[in-house]
Amino acid sequence: xxxxxxxxxxxxxxxxxxxxxxxxxxxxxxxxxxxxxxxxxxxxxxxxxxxxxxxxxxxxxxxxxxxxxxxxxxxxxxxxxxxxxxxxxxxxxxxxxxxxxxxxxxxxxxxxxxxxxxxxxxxxxxxxxxxxxxxxxxxxxxxxxxxxxxxxxxxxxxxxxxxxxxxxxxxxxxxxxxxxxxxxxxxxxxxxxxxxxxxxxxxxxxxxxxxxxxxxxxxxxxxxxxxxxxxxxxxxxxxxxxxxxxxxxxxxxxxxxxxxxxxxxxxxxxxxxxxxxxxxxxxxxxxxxxxxxxxxxxxxxxxxxxxxxxxxxxxxxxxxxxxxxxxxxxxxxxxxxx
Amino acid sequence: xxxxxxxxxxxxxxxxxxxxxxxxxxxxxxxxxxxxxxxxxxxxxxxxxxxxxxxxxxxxxxxxxxxxxxxxxxxxxxxxxxxxxxxxxxxxxxxxxxxxxxxxxxxxxxxxxxxxxxxxxxxxxxxxxxxxxxxxxxxxxxxxxxxxxxxxxxxxxxxxxxxxxxxxxxxxxxxxxxxxxxxxxxxxxxxxxxxxxxxxxxxxxxxxxxxxxxxxxxxxxxxxxxxxxxxxxxxxxxxxxxxxxxxxxxxxxxxxxxxxxxxxxxxxxxxxxxxxxxxxxxxxxxxxxxxxxxxxxxxxxxxxxxxxxxxxxxxxxxxxxxxxxxxxxxxxxxxxxxxxxxxxxxxxxxxxxxxxxxxxxxxxxxxxxxxxxxx
Numbered sequence: 001x002x003x004x005x006x007x008x009x010x011x012x013x014x015x016x017x018x019x020x021x022x023x024x025x026x027x028x029x030x031x032x033x034x035x036x037x038x039x040x041x042x043x044x045x046x047x048x049x050x051x052x053x054x055x056x057x058x059x060x061x062x063x064x065x066x067x068x069x070x071x072x073x074x075x076x077x078x079x080x081x082x083x084x085x086x087x088x089x090x091x092x093x094x095x096x097x098x099x100x101x102x103x104x105x106x107x108x109x110x111x112x113x114x115x116x117x118x119x120x121x122x123x124x125x126x127x128x129x130x131x132x133x134x135x136x137x138x139x140x141x142x143x144x145x146x147x148x149x150x151x152x153x154x155x156x157x158x159x160x161x162x163x164x165x166x167x168x169x170x171x172x173x174x175x176x177x178x179x180x181x182x183x184x185x186x187x188x189x190x191x192x193x194x195x196x197x198x199x200x201x202x203x204x205x206x207x208x209x210x211x212x213x214x215x216x217x218x219x220x221x222x223x224x225x226x227x228x229x230x231x232x233x234x235x236x237x238x239x240x241x242x243x244x245x246x247x248x249x250x251x252x253x254x255x256x257x258x259x260x261x262x263x264x265x266x267x268x269x270x271x272x273x274x275x276x277x278x279x280x281x282x283x284x285x286x287x288x289x290x291x292x293x294x295x296x297x298x299x300x301x302x303x304x305x306x307x308x309x310x311x312x313x314x315x316x317x318x319x320x321x322x323x324x325x326x327x328x329x330x331x332x333x334x335x336x337x338x
Numbered sequence: 339x340x341x342x343x344x345x346x347x348x349x350x351x352x353x354x355x356x357x358x359x360x361x362x363x364x365x366x367x368x369x370x371x372x373x374x375x376x377x378x379x380x381x382x383x384x385x386x387x388x389x390x391x392x393x394x395x396x397x398x399x400x401x402x403x404x405x406x407x408x409x410x411x412x413x414x415x416x417x418x419x420x421x422x423x424x425x426x427x428x429x430x431x432x433x434x435x436x437x438x439x440x441x442x443x444x445x446x447x448x449x450x451x452x453x454x455x456x457x458x459x460x461x462x463x464x465x466x467x468x469x470x471x472x473x474x475x476x477x478x479x480x481x482x483x484x485x486x487x488x489x490x491x492x493x494x495x496x497x498x499x500x501x502x503x504x505x506x507x508x509x510x511x512x513x514x515x516x517x518x519x520x521x522x523x524x525x526x527x528x529x530x531x532x533x534x535x536x537x538x539x540x541x542x543x544x545x546x547x548x549x550x551x552x553x554x555x556x557x558x559x560x561x562x563x564x565x566x567x568x569x570x571x572x573x574x575x576x577x578x579x580x581x582x583x584x585x586x587x588x589x590x591x592x593x594x595x596x597x598x599x600x601x602x603x604x605x606x607x608x609x610x611x612x613x614x615x616x617x618x619x620x621x622x623x624x625x626x627x628x629x630x631x632x633x634x635x636x637x638x639x640x641x642x643x644x645x646x647x648x649x650x651x652x653x654x655x656x657x658x659x660x661x662x663x664x665x666x667x668x669x670x671x672x673x674x675x676x677x678x679x680x681x682x683x684x685x686x687x688x689x690x691x692x693x694x695x696x697x698x699x700x701x702x703x704x705x706x707x708x709x710x711x712x713x
Contacts, residue, residue, distance in 0.1 A: 225421065225423070227420070227423035231417070231419060233390065234389075234411070234415065234494075235411070235416070235440065236440035237440060250425075
């Protein structure tokens with residue numbers, strides 16, 4: 001009780017002393033803001049950003065975009081720089097400008113080697129693999145996405161597990177298998193073995209990239225209302241007919257996504273592509289082998305390799321631009337169920 | 339055109355029986371409606387006719403041909419779905435001609451038939467519209483055109499009007515009746531709305547928990563329901579039920595007593611029965627001449643009055659002490675129809691009579707109807 005007056009006094013004192021201060025200080029601060037800008041560029045900039053956060057967001061956006069564009073596009077630009085550098089100056093390739101100007105490299109790649117044949121091989125293998133993956137993936141996606149049956153989840157898990165296997169683990173057995181002469185194949189393939197044929201590349205790659213497509217297509221097909229499939233079946237299709245006439249067209253974004261992802265993956269694949277043929281174009285060696293062929297015993301023709309790389313990117317770039325709209329909507333709509 | 343015959347259709351899922359031993363013969367050109375509460379198995383039954391679901395047991399015949407193992411496309415049927423199910427990626431023409439194109443009709447024939455079907459459902463000039471650009475009623479008309487264009491042996495319609503608004507539903511109801519008259523094709527129709535069932539059908543098949551309760555013309559289902567379920571399901575507002583017991587001189591429950599001779603109506607004293615009375619068969623005592631054969635008067639209290647315009651629904655209690663049940667009409671409550679000019683008010687004491695000609699008796703244990711008149 002005796003503490004009461006003692007307690008009260010300082011509070012009252014402090015209150016009386018502090019009370020006018022904050023308001024005065026704030027008023028002073030507000031008045032002082034303009035002169036504060038003199039304190040330094042960074043501080044002034046920070047103050048501006050805090051008072052106007054939209055500017056900060058916009059600035060961040062531009063910085064991030066610039067960074068992203070540089071990291072993705074600069075390698076292509078530098079490829080072009082290397083490609084345009086004449087053969088003799090390859091030891092002093094510039095970073096931003098080529099040491100010399102030699103566009104003939106883009107012609108040389110087709111004359112020194114039949115590089116177009118390599119690109120064609122890759123293109124064909126990737127196309128066939130895409131068609132095969134979409135076909136098998138559609139059937140599997142239909143079954144997993146639209147039918148309910150015992151063991152569905154176990155089988156789905158199995159598909160998922162196989163997609164986690166490192167592809168290299170398959171290589172040795174597959175290579176042995178493809179080098180074995182199978183008499184049955186003799187009438188179809190000259191040597192009776194799959195080595196040095198496009199099948200040796202597209203079969204394992206289709207299998208490796210199939211699980212991803214199954215999952216994408218499954219998600220899309222499962223979202224088509226049952227009534228539409230029933231209607232198609234009553235109207236006169238079989239289950240398969242309903243799949244290809246109604247479900248697949250309505251899942252176009254998903255099919256495009258799965259198709260483009262598969263195409264690019266197969267087209268770009270290194271490991272199997274480089275080992276399943278002997279590297280000669282007439283033996284269905286893919287584009288990758290063509291690029292590596294510009295590496296001689298005594299000299300590496302970096303300019304031709306760079307030119308070939310740019311040419312090899314073109315088909316994929318065109319494909320992505322064409323299918324872009326579908327892919328974007330496919331990648332996003334798949335995630336949200338309407 | 340063809341008859342449809344279901345023989346011993348049973349559909350069992352892992353732990354539920356959706357349809358239980360359904361036997362039904364639908365004649366050529368008949369309009370039969372499957373009606374019942376949600377989940378009663380009426381849609382499953384229709385899907386077995388369509389071939390979208392395979393029955394666990396039993397056979398389906400269409401036009402005298404056993405189609406149990408045929409896929410939907412070979413059954414000669416067409417179907418209109420509850421969610422309309424137009425193909426969103428095709429325009430109206432492609433939607434209607436889908437089945438014809440699959441069957442490789444020549445182009446001239448397809449054009450002619452599509453035009454004819456579009457004419458019947460009044461869709462002229464909309465051939466190149468996409469379904470997303472159309473209203474609900476237009477889409478439903480396209481779906482119907484798609485169904486009729488193939489000249490099927492039978493139409494199956496699974497709640498085709500459920501997704502339309504009330505006004506359009508009534509309009510389409512009359513359209514469908516006209517269509518049935520025009521095409522003279524067998525129609526199997528599924529609905530949970532007994533108003534649609536009553537107004538459109540030649541016969542109604544009332545289904546409950548997978549079991550067929552009664553197959554009869556609408557008015558027969560209304561006037562002579564086969565059991566308590568049909569009696570309660572058909573008719574709006576629903577029939578009143580009073581639970582009680584047969585005594586020597588008639589029927590007795592907690593609040594009511596009706597005199598009749600048990601022997602002539604096939605009941606024995608001591609039997610537990612349910613009395614069913616439609617709201618329109620109860621009259622105020624002063625109107626008792628409207629009843630063909632009035633019972634003696636009962637005392638009742640007016641609980642709630644619902645003026646409907648052309649009539650007044652009054653909820654009566656047999657006794658002031660009866661608790662009005664929160665869920666539906668409970669024991670001791672009675673719903674009656676009165677003329678719109680009635681002067682009774684909530685809380686009034688009234689005396690009522692029941693028309694003996696329309697008192698239904700049901701066995702309480704089995705639910706089966708015993709008699710439909712106490713005269």
